[in-house]
Amino acid sequence: EELEADLSAATISKKQLKKDARKAEKAGKASQRQQQQQPQAEEADLFAANYGDVPVEEIQSKAISGRSWTDIGDLDEAAAGRSVLIRGSAQTLRPVSKKMAFVVLRQSMSTVQCVLVASADAGVSTQMVRFATSLSKESIVDVEGVVTLPKEPLKATTQQVEIQVRKVYCINRAIPTLPINLEDAARSEAEFEKAEQNGEKLVRVLQDTRLNYRAIDLRTPANQAIFRIQCHVENKFREFLFSENFIGIHSPKLIGGSSEGGASVFKLEYNGQPACLAQSPQLYKQMSICGGFGRVFEVGPVFRAEKSNTHRHLCEFIGLDAEMEIKEHYFEVCDIIDGLFVAIFKHLNENCQKELETINRQYPFEPLKYLEKTLKLTYEEGIKMLKEAGTEIEPMGDLNTEAEKKLGRLVKEKYVDILHVCNCIT
Amino acid sequence: EELEADLSAATISKKQLKKDARKAEKAGKASQRQQQQQPQAEEADLFAANYGDVPVEEIQSKAISGRSWTDIGDLDEAAAGRSVLIRGSAQTLRPVSKKMAFVVLRQSMSTVQCVLVASADAGVSTQMVRFATSLSKESIVDVEGVVTLPKEPLKATTQQVEIQVRKVYCINRAIPTLPINLEDAARSEAEFEKAEQNGEKLVRVLQDTRLNYRAIDLRTPANQAIFRIQCHVENKFREFLFSENFIGIHSPKLIGGSSEGGASVFKLEYNGQPACLAQSPQLYKQMSICGGFGRVFEVGPVFRAEKSNTHRHLCEFIGLDAEMEIKEHYFEVCDIIDGLFVAIFKHLNENCQKELETINRQYPFEPLKYLEKTLKLTYEEGIKMLKEAGTEIEPMGDLNTEAEKKLGRLVKEKYVDILHVCNCIT
Structure with a gap:
């Protein structure tokens, strides 16, 4: 209800909204009709156990089945012929006929096409095909099936295999209409331009909508990749400096006076006394050096009550800071910084190709x-x-x-x- | 001057202070006398180049000498016979005669005994011996010398080798009397008790003094070790969770409303709007899970405006947080926590013996x-x-x-x- 009330803030076109609402209503009615009018058909479904909604109680620590879920990102040609269990969000649902449908499941940056074909041999009924296509987008779904290789390269998914579905269970249904359509949120500028050239108008998800529904916007492949890259950068920053005898510290953020001139501070009250938020770990890093640590680093929030609206002025950001004793020449610091950046760049190029490519699809950049x-x-x-x-x-x-x-x-x-x-x- | 004005806050006994002051005055006068009355002796010192105060300009990025400093903690029996250059704080200065003195240098958790014996063969003059013992405690000192093995185990230092000094230079002199005597600050309760039994009264450095002169208090071996252990715990926490497919995130600390019931919040003004400091990354961790990250962790500050004065209530602390998607049973979380703690304990036992022993000397604890x-x-x-x-x-x-x-x-x-x-x- 809250989501619906907030929908006015979203940029989904009203037309689209109405269309979606009509579709959802129709689907709801159809499913009602199904349940009321086709009890015989339901009873006649020999494969009813192979699909359905999983009741909440079932997934609340009731049993340990010992099953193991394969990551969608790990599904490659080597898995062909294997039976796998995957869990993901239903990104697209495409009914082809009463007997056939495609469901694309997404997990983080990866997507895979699941194929449902009604067949007694496979234990798939037409009711199961209907069930799968009745799911709302972004619902969490478990699929069991056999990995096969497609005849032609798949354009719509990251994984170049298909899953021939044997079982499909919905763990949690999403509401029929979400404030953000993930396909809209994941488009690059190039796609918008191309569509415009073709006289097509695509829905744009604006910044406010993204921030208002951050948990959904985070699901775009580019965001998934950006957060992973951030984590890799921090890991490598820590690892490199640690190997160079730096010690990681955490300095206080609630302090008695401003920690650096030039930047504005956030003031607050600390047990009746004036206090402010640290604008920099500078003072504490220096105290650590005086305290005999030799070399220290810190990764942590920095607070600046900046009123400037530029990409260089932020009220809160994560600082990656380092401080070291110099023995005789400041080139000692330069060499560390040099080694640090090269180590981070190298690590990203060697370990984060998938993430870099994913970001590049939505936000193109030159290679590092x-x-x-x-x-x-x-x-x-x-x-x-x-x-x-x-x-x-x-x-x-x-x-x-x-x-x-x-x-x-x-x-x-x-x-x-x-x-x-x-x-x-x- | 500021340090001296603040001395009233320190707990060094007044007697001790006066004694120290008298000693410093005497040393100062002696050194003046030396410089004024013994120009001949100074000129006659063939080895004057082997010791002295290094002028500040010399260590301000003037030249890269290519020399390399050995860590005091690395000086072991294998180094015997080798000529080394070390830099450390002068922890104790013990003149034995005009021709002989001991200087203990400290670097982080490690100390080594440096031996000065006047001898033309070694290039060591009586003036050099006098220079070394004229240094104030905690001055930063460079020593060049040859590593030798002592006849008997050394009790006063961590390293079981001695340095036969060839050259000694003071990089930076400490003021003659410091508000905290490191030996006092590093004592265990057992040492205090033992002294009391012998009718001896040792100086205790109280919490306020430690906090007022934190940069000096940090130099105690136990503090050096505690900070290193903290860093190791964080590293292992991150490493273990990362290997289990958790992604490190940083959630906002300046937020629009309280993030958790039960704990008091720090309120502040954010561009004219009410804001508060995050009491927990809980909401953001959950948003990350909804956002498709699957598993996340965060290491960062947590702010709670607690008025309770217990060791379980802190206004600011570093939280090590993790959140994960559960597939079917909460034992999945228990297993991760289990593996995490075992990994951390194992890592500390295998990699931090020196740190654990160092802490144990001042604050005894049972082995993990x-x-x-x-x-x-x-x-x-x-x-x-x-x-x-x-x-x-x-x-x-x-x-x-x-x-x-x-x-x-x-x-x-x-x-x-x-x-x-x-x-x-x-």
Whole structure:
């Protein structure tokens, strides 16, 4: 009910909504009719045990069946011929005839096509086919079936196998009309443009709707991949620094005074005394170094009461911070940062191809390129490059954002696609 | 100056303070006298280059010498005969004669004894011996020397080797009297008791002083070890869950409403609107599960405006949280928790012996014991054990803290020292 009341905020076209509502009503009536008018047919279904809604009590820690579910992402050609059990969200439901239907199940970034064909040999009845197509999108569904290889490559799913369904159970039905249609939410700009060229108008899910129904929006493959990449970056950040003798710490976030000048603070009351939220772990990292830790890092929230609306100003973000004792030269820090970034880039390229490709489908980006040994430019070399390109910088002056970006482009042109220049420009 | 003004807050006895001050004054005068009255002696020192204060400019990224510093913790018998360079804090300075002195250097949890003996062969002058003993405690010192094996085991240091000093340079001098004496701060209760029995009164560093001078208190070996153990626990928590397909997330801490009933919230203003600090990542973990992540964990701060002063009530702490989809039985969660704790315990026992021993010296504890496959008791079995021991629990009632503790003791007695009972008591 709350979801429906909120629907006005969604950007689904009213036409679509009405259409969906009519469809749902029709399906509801049809299923009622079925139950009332076809008791004979129901009784006649020899395979009634092979499908149906699983009552809530059944999945509330009643029994341990010992069954094991295969991840949809793991279904590949090697699984052909195997009988598998999978659980996923019903992404698309496509009835072909009374005797045949397709159901695409999704689990995280992966989708697989499940094929239902009524046949006594397979234990699949026409009622079972009807049951499968009566499911609402995003319902959680268990499918048991045999993995087969399709004759032609599948375009609509990530997995290049099909499941010949033997059993299908609904664990939890979604409401008939969701505020976000996942296919709409997962489209790239290119798809929108292509549709427009064809005179077709696709539904766009806007930012507010995405945030209002975050739990649904999170299900798009790109979001699934982005969160996984974030976790990989943090893991590698920690792992690399730990291997370089850094210790992970957690510094206080509720503090007695502002921790850094320049940024605005969130103030609050702490047992009758004024307090604020940490804008940076800086002070605590430095205390750790004075405290004899030598090298520390922290991954944690940073709070800044910023009123600027740019992508560089956030009220709350996760900071990946590091601090180290320098023995004799600040190049020691540069070398660590260099090694850190190369390690992270390398890890992502080697371990997150699937995630990167998934993000790339919705939000295209250039591939990550870097040198094993990072290019180091001195300040003078950088200034010289800018000067030659017509940008004048005051002697010993700071580089502003514009100049920084330009230098990045110049470096990329000159050194063939090197995206990463270390902060060693003194 | 600030440190001195604050000394009244410290618990160092006034007697000790005066004594220290007198000593420092004397040392200062002596060094002045030395510099003023013995120019000949200074000039006559052929080995003047082998010791001295390093001027600040020298260590400000002037040059990369290519030298490498050995960690004090790595100095073992295998290093005997080798020439090493180490950097540490001067923990104790013990002049034996004009020609001989001992300096103990500390780095994190490790200490090593450095021996200075004036000898032309070694390039060590009496002036160098005097220089070394003129250093104030906690000064940062570089020592170059040859590793030798002592005739008898060393009691005062962790490393069982000595350094025959060839060169000694002070990187940064500490003020003569510090608010916390590290030896005082690192004592165990047993040492205090023993001293008292001998009629000796040792200085106790109280909690307030420790917190007021946290950067110094952090240097005690036990604190060094505790922070390292914390980091290891977090690493293993993440590593184990990640290997079980959990994804690490970071949920918002600044939120629009309270995230959990029962606990008090910190309120603040967010751009003119009421907001509060998250008391739990619960809601966001659940949204992640609904969002299709399947399994998530989070390590991050939790804020509770608690007014209770117990060790179970904290205003800010780091929560190690996990949330997972259950397929059919909550034992799936129990098994993950079980595996997680065993993995953490195992990791600590196998990789953190040095840290555990270091903590044990100041804060003795019983060794960590656990079963590879965790003992599972049903609720009924637990209640039966309590009943037999004379504690009556209402049928199907919750166990209160007292009963929980008692059951822990009973399990430990019955199953020979098993500390870990899984939360599977339904």
